[in-house]
Amino acid sequence: MNYSYSPKGRIWVGWRHSLVTYQVVNKTDQFIHGVICTKTGLTTFEFTAVYGLHTIDHRKPLWVDLVNIASTVSKPWLLMGDFNSVLYSGDRINGSQVQDSETRDFEGCIDAAGLAELKSCGHFFSWSNKGQGDRGISSRIDRALGCAAWHTVFDGAIVDYLNPGISDHSPLVLTCNAEDHSKGRPFRFFNYMAGHPSFTQVVQDGWKVNIHGTAMYQVWQKLKCVKQGLKTLHKKEFARLEERIDNIRTDLDGIQHLLAATPTDSELQVNEKKQLELLKKFLGIQESAYRQKSRIQWLKTGDSNSKFFFSAMKERYTRNSIDLLYDTAGRKLVTTEEIQKEICDFYKELVGSAADNLVGIDLDVVRKGNQLTANAAQGLVVPVTNEEIDVALAGINIHKAPGLDGFNSFFFKKAWGIVKDDVYAAVKEFLKLAKC
Secondary structure (H helix, E strand, O other): OOOOOOOOOOOOOOOOOOOEEEEEEEEOOOEEEEEEEEOOOOOEEEEEEEEOOOOHHHHHHHHHHHHHHHOOOOOOEEEEEEOOOOOOHHHEEOOOOOOHHHHHHHHHHHHHHOEEEOEEEEOOOOEEOOOOHHHOOEEOOEEEEEEHHHHHHOOOEEEEEOOOOOOOEOOEEEEEOOOOOOOOOOOOOOHHHHHOOOHHHHHHHHHOOOOOOOHHHHHHHHHHHHHHHHHHHHHHHOOOHHHHHHHHHHHHHHHHHHHHHOOOOHHHHHHHHHHHHHHHHHHHHHHHHHHHHHOOOOOOOOOOOHHHHHHHHHHHHHHHOOOOEEOOOOOEEOOHHHHHHHHHHHHHHHOOOOOOOOOOOOHHHHHOOOOOOHHHHHHOOOOOOHHHHHHHHHOOOOOOOOOOOOOOHHHHHHOHHHHHHHHHHHHHHHHHHHOO
């Protein structure tokens, strides 16, 4: 509680002592910040409970304080509460239109502190004045935010906006679902692997296996062989990337600390250079991975954009992942097995069903539109050439999503000299069979 800062004790933080401890570090009239640790000691993170004041000017110290906290946190950091501020233009219905002056400070705080909103479900608007008709105003002023470390460690976390009951606010319930990797992650080719000296040899070793079957089957099986080699290479050279970067930073910090005392030590100078080169190398790999996962294609140049790509990657993950569902009976489904079963059951019910009526194609109307000439129509069925396949591959952006096999266009461009003959044959075979 923060009665020492507010006579009304605006914020209360409660916890179950048998499960966790909460050590308060700082508090004001707008937040209580501390460290949560489970009794097992396996999970520790920083938590800030927020209750913003009711005017733009009175909330300004809150934004400054949160940015200052961001510069000191050393663990995953979670913020939850009533910020009393909208963030986007669509965060309020009825009432006055959202103005830039209302969102500017909150947006600036989130950007400066490196925060991103957690995935949510349930109600969108978190507050209502309980008015009727046009007098009813609803807004989204309650949120849960996390720093980059939070989103990395608790990437399965989801916030449920529940029914408000007698309150004017919806309660926020956070569920930290640990992502289940027991079945293994699907393979994905990362572009930075093509820069490794062993990349070409790995592709050659996988591609030289003798496979019998159709051209497409041969390509598919050879890609599977290459995939195994690339997995081994990735595990050896690129696994635990963030941990490697942290270790390199620690080593570099120690060397530079010694150099400050003995700046002419040639051995320390050499070691510092080696660590700097390693750090630049792995930071470049990290940025490449974040960029590829974010699918950002319009950014061409710039300094290290890891923070931006990480935020975009997490936003995309939040948008695409399904961590919670409600079934037709209103029952909450949170486990992977429950969600998978519900989705499969839903689509199974659609299989075999038919619409009552379908609008047919009116050939008379179609014939009144533009039509291909006989020569143009014939050109559509001529055999495809190797050059056309080359042009098609060259036109695929290297940051586009990979296929089901996990390989993207960048892989094929880098390995084209090895794989192209088999790919030519597979494409031509496919197009030939498609005309039959």
